Amino acid sequence: MGMFGLALAFLAAVGLGVALTKWMQHRPRWMGFAAFLVMLGSIIVASVLGFPGSDLGRALFTFGLVTALTAWTVHAPRLTSVILWSLVASMFLSAALMLTLPIEFRALALWMALAVSLIWVAFQFWCYWDKHGWRVASGLIVVSMISGYIVFTTPPPA
């Protein structure tokens, strides 16, 4: 699966966790519990896929880390987004743009190196501009996931 696939799986797990937790706040308790189980299951699957075999310690550590991150994101979506998700999204988006934009790679790499700080600040600014904190957090996670998928499926430039 590789480190990159692992990162994507974790992003998916956290994204799913945030969305489900937000959704279950306004649903009957049993649905909320079911959503919680799905979230837990997805994180476990991501951890096990990421560290197959006997590497249980690392899988458990990752499981704890992702769970904590999900909980923190649900609790303080703006803060986590401004500190973490904006950075993750800007990195993944920059990499995806580098691989997909029809410009010579050498020039594009330099342009993206210049642009990444602007993208990062724009995402950070969005965190407090948008009325709904959770929308920003899930938006950034979705941007990261789509960009991650593009990078994962596109071969590196020659």
Next chain:
Amino acid sequence: MDRARHLRNYDLHSWAGITLGLIVYIVCFSGSFALFDNEIKTWEDPALRVAVEETPIDMNDTFATWVQDQTGGAEAEFMRFDFPTTYAPYYYATVHWHDETDTHLDAEQRWDANKGETIAIRGGGLSEWLLDFHRDFMWPDMLGGRTVGRSLVGIVGIVLMLAILTGIIAHTKIREEAYAMRLKRSQRLKWQDSHKVVGLWGLPFYIMIAFTGAYLGIIVIVSQLIAGIAYKGDVEALVEAVLGPPSKPAGEQVQMISLDELREMQHPESGKDPYMIIMRNYGDAAAEFDVFYPAASRLTFSDVIWIDGATGEPSAPNPFREETAAMRVSNAVTPLHYGTFGGIWLKFLYFALGMSLAVVTALGSMMWIERRKHGNDGDKSLTFYNRLGHFNTGIVMGLPVATMAIFYLDKLYVGAESARIIATGWTFFAVWALGLLYACVRRDDYRTTRELLIVTGGLAIGIPVLNGLVTGQWFPAYIGAGHSVAAWVDVAMLVGGAMTVLAGYLAPAERLDKQARRAKAAAAKKAAADQEAAAVPAE
């Protein structure tokens, strides 16, 4: 903009400022001194205070012998040779190679430009500290090394960009606020107006310095991260895709072109002399030299010409060296950030603007605390905000004192040259900590600010005296000499010190709230009335 959004934006502005404002202040303050790295280098090392003759001594044979002695005939991976310049009036060379056990080794040497004698390498100290503390906080290896420090400085640039953006949006009446200075109102209003006026007038510079600083800081970590993502971790593949494949030796030994000849090789367009040469595959038929010239008129750090190391002919065209628009923009970042494209007066302008940014940041954090101490904001106790105020004052006012203190250490240091930089670091942090301790013990931010400003100014005024006493070179006699850079550092310290003492003298010694201001005004009025009454002769 609706009120809720305005409040969120304002919150982001103040939290970005208060959480990392002090670090932004440190980076801005240290950066203002880092601008004068070359000048301070000449001031710190008396061996550099010499004028270079019209035609410096030939050095090619000395250099070739030195390389052979150092490497023992092993293939040199990287070599650099500097010609004497105004700021570095000596020849300098460095060589990197691997020995039989594949251990990486390097050596450096400098030679007198007029006599060819070797000059002892001086340990890094004052100038290195000032520059590198700004660039990477001199981040220790045990905590991840300089790359981590540099990335942190880059993040400071990002935070500054965010603070600028939210600051612009928070101030809805920019045109009115750019001229509003209510000097006769409360202390907080004075700070607030100064924060806005200075912030607004310096805005273009602050945007530029934040963007270029963020780029220079995070480029290392971002390029590795993006390489990790786009190239699945293969950083070398990314470097090769952007900069081209590295050249390989041909395995045939040939005579290299003389460095003394290259010294005379002027730039075909600017007519300037080269100042540095980077050599790859030295001694091999595939040797290639990068000849660096001071940038003539373009916004770039250097103009580079690539030549064949054996014949001196221009290298074959290489598509990776063609200057694209992206390359021109990224090459402009460093000169823009350090103000190296417009002479010493531009650097003074950068210094003033850099210091003003430090002041804006410091005022921002002072206002934040003041609002909580004497306003309706904040839910912590007064003691908490008092302590926070002392801490803030100690950090802000301790840094200038610490910066001046390392000038003194540089001249009074008596230990081994290899340990000079460590002694500089210890002195810097010890004096800074003393400043912080003083602010906490004094428990009066107004008086602490005033007193530490006067101490900073006094120390700065003493620097030319110290230089004269230790080196015997007093600036009035030295200022007209062929190499006067160090003397101008003395003059700048004298003027800057006097201005700082004056600022300290004029700074308020206590906080005047509305009642105190009224009482003071009433007392002044009464004194004037008494004086008038005394002047009228009794009938």
